[in-house]
Each structure stands twice: as structure tokens, then as C-alpha cells.
Amino acid sequence: MSTAPVHQAVIEKVRARDLSWNFIIPFTIVHLGCFAAVWTGVSWQTLTAAVVLYSLRMFGITAGYHRLYSHRSYHIPSKALRCVMWFLATSSAQRHVRWWASHHRHHHRHSDTNHDLHAPGVVGTLWAHMGWQYHATAAAWDDRSLRDFNKAFPELRTIDRFAWASPLVLVGLCTALWGAEGAAVAFCWSTVANWHVTFTINSLNHVWGTRQFDTPDTSKNNLLLALLSFGEGWHNNHHAFQSSCRQGHTWWQIDLTWMILKVGERLGLVTKMRNPPARAMAAWGKS
Numbered sequence: 001m002s003t004a005p006v007h008q009a010v011i012e013k014v015r016a017r018d019l020s021w022n023f024i025i026p027f028t029i030v031h032l033g034c035f036a037a038v039w040t041g042v043s044w045q046t047l048t049a050a051v052v053l054y055s056l057r058m059f060g061i062t063a064g065y066h067r068l069y070s071h072r073s074y075h076i077p078s079k080a081l082r083c084v085m086w087f088l089a090t091s092s093a094q095r096h097v098r099w100w101a102s103h104h105r106h107h108h109r110h111s112d113t114n115h116d117l118h119a120p121g122v123v124g125t126l127w128a129h130m131g132w133q134y135h136a137t138a139a140a141w142d143d144r145s146l147r148d149f150n151k152a153f154p155e156l157r158t159i160d161r162f163a164w165a166s167p168l169v170l171v172g173l174c175t176a177l178w179g180a181e182g183a184a185v186a187f188c189w190s191t192v193a194n195w196h197v198t199f200t201i202n203s204l205n206h207v208w209g210t211r212q213f214d215t216p217d218t219s220k221n222n223l224l225l226a227l228l229s230f231g232e233g234w235h236n237n238h239h240a241f242q243s244s245c246r247q248g249h250t251w252w253q254i255d256l257t258w259m260i261l262k263v264g265e266r267l268g269l270v271t272k273m274r275n276p277p278a279r280a281m282a283a284w285g286k287s
Contacts, residue, residue: 020139026093027134027195033188040181049174049186050193055230057194060088062230062257069097070104072152073245074261075272079155086159091170092194096163097156098149102141103133107202108242111217118202121218129203130195167191197228205235212249213240213280221253231255237276244276 064085067073076082086097094100103117112119117138120128132138149156167187174182209220219239226233226248234247234255248255264270 018136020134020136023095023139024134030093030188030191033184034192036180036184037189040179040184042185043178043181046174046178046181046185049178049182050190053170053174053186053190054193056088057092057190058197058230059257059260060085060090061092061094061194061198062232063261064089065094065097065100066104066232067245067257067261069149069153070101071243071245072148073243073274074265074270075152076269077271078269081269082153083155083159086156087166090163091166092198093167093191094195094198096160097153098143098146098160099141101149102143102145103138105145106142108239111219111239112206119218120203120206125203125207128206129199197225198232200225201229201232201235205233209233209236211236213237215239223253227254231257237280241276241280243274244280245273246275249276249280 068076068082068085069089076085089100090096107116107118110116112121114122116122117132118128123132171183171187174186176182178186205220205222205225206218207220209222209225211220213236215236217239219236221236222233224233225235231247231254232238234249234253237249237253238244238247245261246255246258247253248258261270261273265273
């Protein structure tokens with residue numbers, strides 16, 4: 001992955017050949033597909049399915065892409081269960097696990113600097129929100145930053161190459177169950193919602209909120225984004241203690257992903273959950 005500085009002048013002069021069209025075209029189609037609901041109608045069945053699919057895939061993004069793969073803040077001993085988590089994550093159509101984890105680790109190394117591909121203070125909020133990942137500079141990923149993956153997640157060597165199939169399986173299932181309405185409402189609505197809530201963590205969570213910890217970046221905590229993203233909105237907490245599986249540090253900082261994983265831990269499905277250090281809790285007690 002290139003670590004060349006990102007300059008505003010480059011963004012202002014984006015040319016068609018600089019874009020990753022194999023990602024932009026599906027991105028556009030799914031957004032347009034949402035409007036098909038004007039003709040198909042919206043039933044309680046497909047609307048309920050959209051909410052369920054949003055929730056399942058948001059958990060896959062937060063517990064899978066982010067806390068399991070990018071930070072390894074907990075472990076799933078069962079390879080079969082890890083494959084289920086992989087499917088939930090990749091069905092959100094945010095590319096394969098290694099791409100996602102590589103870019104996220106790069107973000108933490110260079111957060112809010114000219115080397116960060118989605119630093120809103122450098123490239124602007126809209127580019128940080130979604131523009132960066134459809135530019136050719138984001139298409140590459142750094143395999144060297146994932147040297148721990150082969151031992152921790154050996155199944156990825158086989159299944160990650162088929163990440164493109166997960167959303168296709170899901171849209172096919174929605175279409176088989178509810179026809180065009182299922183594709184438009186259950187799949188497209190939930191997919192677009194997953195995308196933009198995830199993207200806000202890169203954009204709005206570095207612009208809007210409060211800071212408890214003096215991190216060398218602009219990360220902030222935001223209750224609304226935390227609720228929508230199942231806990232990811234406690235972003236300043238996360239940047240302060242990146243290896244912690246728990247991102248909501250107090251009883252009122254609702255972290256739904258962590259709560260679900262704690263249930264999994266009690267059932268023996270999840271192990272090695274990392275918690276924030278005692279000084280993190282003490283910092284909140286002094287606030």
C-alpha cells in the first residue's frame with residue numbers, strides 16, 4: 001500500500017482514470033436500487049428484513065472486520081464460526097477482510113496526518129466519508145501489515161478471495177423470498193445504511209463529539225454514532241486503547257457489539273476478550 005501523502009490538490013483534480021470503477025459501479029447501482037422501492041412498494045416483511053440484515057451485518061462489521069480481524073481484540077476458536085463471522089462482514093460489500101484490516105491498521109499508524117487516506121482535517125469530510133475508497137490509491141492493500149493473519153486465520157487464504165460472492169448470495173436470497181421488493185428494500189436499503197454508518201466513523205467521528213483522552217489524533221466520542229454503529233462511535237476511547245474489545249467504557253456508553261461478545265464468551269464461543277486497562281476506567285471516574 002502506498003503511504004504517499006494525500007494532498008488536497010490531488011483530490012480536486014481527480015480524473016476518471018484515477019477511479020476504481022469496479023467498486024464505483026456496484027456502489028452506484030445499490031444506491032439507485034433503493035429508489036426501486038417507489039415502484040415495488042414497501043411491506044412490513046421487507047422492512048423488517050432490512051432492519052434485521054442491517055443489524056446482523058453491522059455486527060459483522062464491528063465484531064468481524066474491526067475487532068476480530070483488524071485489532072484481534074478477542075478470539076473465536078471455532079473455524080466454522082469464524083467463517084460465519086467472515087460471511088456477515090463481507091456480505092456488507094466492504095471488500096475482503098485483508099483489504100479492510102490493512103487499511104484500518106494503516107489509519108491507526110497515520111491517523112489524521114497527510115498519510116491517512118481518510119483524515120477529514122486533511123482531505124475534507126466528504127472525501128474522508130467515502131471518496132477515498134473509490135480512488136485508485138485505496139485499491140491496494142499492504143500484505144506486510146497482516147503477517148499475523150496466516151497463523152491466526154488460516155481459512156482466509158481460501159475464503160477471502162470469494163468475498164465478492166457474499167453480497168451476491170444475500171441479494172439473491174432477498175430476491176428469491178420477496179422478488180424485486182426484497183432486492184430494493186431488504187438488501188439495498190440495509191446495505192446503503194451499513195455503508196454510510198460505517199463511513200461516519202472515518203468522517204464524523206473525527207469531527208463531531210467529545211474527547212476524554214488526549215490522543216494524538218482528532219478522534220471523538222459520539223453517542224448517536226455509537227448507537228447506530230453498535231459501539232464504534234466511542235471512537236476516542238478506541239484510539240486511546242486500540243487493542244481493547246470494549247469500546248464503551250462506562251455503563252451509559254452503550255457498546256452493543258461488546259455486550260453480544262460477552263454473551264458469546266459466557267457460552268464458550270468467544271475467548272481472550274481484551275478490556276481497557278484500569279486507568280481508562282479511572283479516567284472516567286475523574287471526569
